Amino acid sequence: MSKTNTNNKLGRSVVASLLLFVILSLTFCVTGCKKNFDYLEADLDEYIEFTEDYKNYKIEVDIAKPHDIDVDVAILNMLYTDRDEEAKYNGGIVTSPITITSGDEVKIWYRGYLLDDEGEELVVNGMCNFSGNAASSLAIGSNSFVPGFEYNMIGKNTGDYSKFNKITEGEIKDNYIVYVSYSRVKGTDSATKVTESYLRLDLSTDLDATYGAGFKEKLLGMKVGDKVDFKTTIGDAEYTYTDLKVDFATDCEINPMIVECYFPYDYSNEDLRNETAYFEVYVEGVVVYDCPEFTDEYLKKKIEDEEINLTLDELNGYDGATLVEKYRNFAEKSMNDIYEETYDTMVEEAIWNYLNKITKAKKYPEDKVQEIYDEYVADISAKFIADGGKIYNNYTGQATTYDTFEAYATAYLGLTSTSKVTWQQTIRTQAESYVKERLALFYILKKENLLPEESEFKAVYAEIEQEFVDEAIAQYLYYAGKTEDDYTEEEYADIVEDCKDMVQSNFNEEFFNIRTYYRILSKTMLDWPEVSTLDNRRAYPINK
Numbered sequence: 001m002s003k004t005n006t007n008n009k010l011g012r013s014v015v016a017s018l019l020l021f022v023i024l025s026l027t028f029c030v031t032g033c034k035k036n037f038d039y040l041e042a043d044l045d046e047y048i049e050f051t052e053d054y055k056n057y058k059i060e061v062d063i064a065k066p067h068d069i070d071v072d073v074a075i076l077n078m079l080y081t082d083r084d085e086e087a088k089y090n091g092g093i094v095t096s097p098i099t100i101t102s103g104d105e106v107k108i109w110y111r112g113y114l115l116d117d118e119g120e121e122l123v124v125n126g127m128c129n130f131s132g133n134a135a136s137s138l139a140i141g142s143n144s145f146v147p148g149f150e151y152n153m154i155g156k157n158t159g160d161y162s163k164f165n166k167i168t169e170g171e172i173k174d175n176y177i178v179y180v181s182y183s184r185v186k187g188t189d190s191a192t193k194v195t196e197s198y199l200r201l202d203l204s205t206d207l208d209a210t211y212g213a214g215f216k217e218k219l220l221g222m223k224v225g226d227k228v229d230f231k232t233t234i235g236d237a238e239y240t241y242t243d244l245k246v247d248f249a250t251d252c253e254i255n256p257m258i259v260e261c262y263f264p265y266d267y268s269n270e271d272l273r274n275e276t277a278y279f280e281v282y283v284e285g286v287v288v289y290d291c292p293e294f295t296d297e298y299l300k301k302k303i304e305d306e307e308i309n310l311t312l313d314e315l316n317g318y319d320g321a322t323l324v325e326k327y328r329n330f331a332e333k334s335m336n337d338i339y340e341e342t343y344d345t346m347v348e349e350a351i352w353n354y355l356n357k358i359t360k361a362k363k364y365p366e367d368k369v370q371e372i373y374d375e376y377v378a379d380i381s382a383k384f385i386a387d388g389g390k391i392y393n394n395y396t397g398q399a400t401t402y403d404t405f406e407a408y409a410t411a412y413l414g415l416t417s418t419s420k421v422t423w424q425q426t427i428r429t430q431a432e433s434y435v436k437e438r439l440a441l442f443y444i445l446k447k448e449n450l451l452p453e454e455s456e457f458k459a460v461y462a463e464i465e466q467e468f469v470d471e472a473i474a475q476y477l478y479y480a481g482k483t484e485d486d487y488t489e490e491e492y493a494d495i496v497e498d499c500k501d502m503v504q505s506n507f508n509e510e511f512f513n514i515r516t517y518y519r520i521l522s523k524t525m526l527d528w529p530e531v532s533t534l535d536n537r538r539a540y541p542i543n544k
Contacts, residue, residue: 040446048360048436051358057528057530058531061531061532063534064273064535066336067148071335072151076102077143079103080141082291082292083103084291097160098286100140100154100286110259112128112279113278130250131247147263148259148262153259153281158286162255163282164282164284165252167251171223172220172249174220175204177201179249180198182243187237213234225246225247226245227244256282259278260277260278261279299315315327315330343533365439373428380412380413406423438514450521460519469499
């Protein structure tokens with residue numbers, strides 16, 4: 001290479017570097033000198049608009065006030081935890097008549113249903129165990145079934161009710177209740193196919209009107225376990241049944257133990273939330289356990305042994321002539337307090353879901369979106385490094401290791417290599433969603449003249465920050481397995497200071513600023529919508 005060519009290349013390199021320096025300098029002046037977006041100062045009409053009224057609207061929340069028996073159910077569970085571990089009769093099942101008490105383990109067959117507004121049964125899948133091979137075991141007070149079921153079995157004598165008789169062979173008789181399975185098609189249209197499993201049919205009723213001419217006669221001519229195919233008519237239409245089978249029959253459903261209970265507001269099946277249910281129960285036998293009675297002496301010992309997070313002085317602050325009465329009032333108040341707090345949280349969440357739905361973004365303040373985007377990426381990157389690229393499957397307990405951050409971020413966000421969006425686009429969308437919500441927050445605060453005075457803002461800010469510190473202290477004590485009393489005054493003060501430092505290092509000032517504005521607005525906006533809870537609406541329709 002010639003000296004001249006080398007000098008030319010070096011010259012071009014220097015010029016390029018100088019040009020790059022000038023460009024970067026100009027860029028810095030444009031971006032670095034530009035004032036950052038301020039939610040309070042900006043004209044937010046340029047950024048968002050609402051497609052519906054943000055003050056007058058209706059929302060639904062799936063919550064209900066504490067039930068009448070909730071205190072009794074909680075007390076029963078307390079007694080159950082203190083039952084004797086040894087069965088009273090050497091583990092034997094008592095099949096002779098016996099009165100059910102707390103702590104006992106009952107072997108039961110059951111069939112449950114709801115009642116519609118006309119008083120007719122609504123049968124729901126999963127509320128019957130008749131198709132099983134053995135009775136179910138249920139410990140009274142374990143809270144392993146829906147609330148009220150166990151409590152309302154207490155005091156009932158098994159001798160007053162029928163035993164379950166599951167018939168699995170022989171001919172069908174007209175006094176049976178049968179459980180059948182079949183497939184049915186209207187005409188030749190396969191799209192009308194209906195399949196039933198373990199459908200309960202009472203042979204004393206007019207089945208032909210519902211299932212077709214000759215349906216009942218067909219059942220009476222069968223044996224349990226047999227299968228038949230046949231045609232019939234319902235109205236003017238022809239139907240074909242295939243694989244009609246009586247799975248089993250019963251002849252005892254005339255005197256069951258009726259147990260009333262209810263499904264809690266957070267039950268997994270949304271259709272059943274806060275619904276009253278009725279169960280026909282047949283007790284096959286009882287394993288008897290000794291269980292304490294709920295008395296003043298029992299409560300006093302529980303408190304003295306620190307098995308209840310309550311002191312005698314605190315308990316005596318409640319109304320009641322006895323400790324039992326005082327405790328019931330304490331428990332009722334605690335449940336109502338939890339309800340009020342949960343209600344506000346759920347209403348606030350529903351409000352913001354509504355607001356996010358009706359908020360339309362015209363444009364976004366890019367620096368705010370980028371700020372949140374960068375925070376997301378930094379958090380995932382830190383987790384990638386801390387976990388060594390591993391992501392655990394909670395179901396299998398197995399871990400998959402990702403060699404690159406790209407692959408890790410894709411899997412961490414629930415995406416795949418064939419997903420239509422990239423991990424960057426996903427985070428960008430999340431960041432825009434957060435910014436849009438904050439635009440709505442400040443828009444409403446300003447529009448409704450709800451921006452606080454400095455003194456109010458500082459007070460709420462300090463309140464929220466202290467809540468985070470208190471939670472950090474509680475977590476510290478929990479994992480240490482200790483209480484404040486286990487430390488000297490100086491040691492505990494050091495723990496408090498450490499928790500303050502941790503909170504302030506993990507959450508910056510803007511984080512608490514935003515949360516402060518949210519809380520200030522929430523104080524007012526909770527009263528804006530018309531709220532419907534499970535207390536004033538039915539949870540179904542459920543198909544009959």
